[in-house]
Amino acid sequence: MTSLEPSIFSRIVAREIPATIVAETDNVIAFRDIAPQAPLHVVVTTKSQEYANVVELAAGDPALLAELVAVASQVAEELAPEGKTPGQFRLIFNTGPESGQTVFHVHAHVLAGTFKEGSLV
Ligand code: 5GP
Numbered sequence: 001m002t003s004l005e006p007s008i009f010s011r012i013v014a015r016e017i018p019a020t021i022v023a024e025t026d027n028v029i030a031f032r033d034i035a036p037q038a039p040l041h042v043v044v045t046t047k048s049q050e051y052a053n054v055v056e057l058a059a060g061d062p063a064l065l066a067e068l069v070a071v072a073s074q075v076a077e078e079l080a081p082e083g084k085t086p087g088q089f090r091l092i093f094n095t096g097p098e099s100g101q102t103v104f105h106v107h108a109h110v111l112a113g114t115f116k117e118g119s120l121v
Contacts, residue, residue, distance in 0.1 A: 007105035009045045022079060027064055028071045039081035039113030044072045049105040054093035057106045072110045081113035
């Protein structure tokens, strides 16, 4: 499901909307979530909005998915919250509206610094 309208993330890529960008490659960009849910909460997305979700991306361009995961890992290494182990993080791809996905431009949430033992949510 791709839209002809630029997504909010495409507008961040184009620097039409300000964001705190923390990492960038030719194909992937990472920026602080505007409504953080954890001490570290970064959105990692593809610069292209060709793929709406991780399932489409994995099927269509697995190398790009691997690049996105590598950027997520780099961010978690470099920006670990105070007192937390660098490189330990949650990687969440909401997939579909009933999962909480609101932006249909594939992206991962990198979360670190809070973890409730035994809970996935
Ligand atoms: P989703 O709910 O689709 O998995 O995640 C979308 C995320 O994008 C949300 O966590 C939301 O806070 C974040 N977001 C939405 N609009 C903006 C924005 O304009 N700037 C930034 N930095 N994050 C945004």
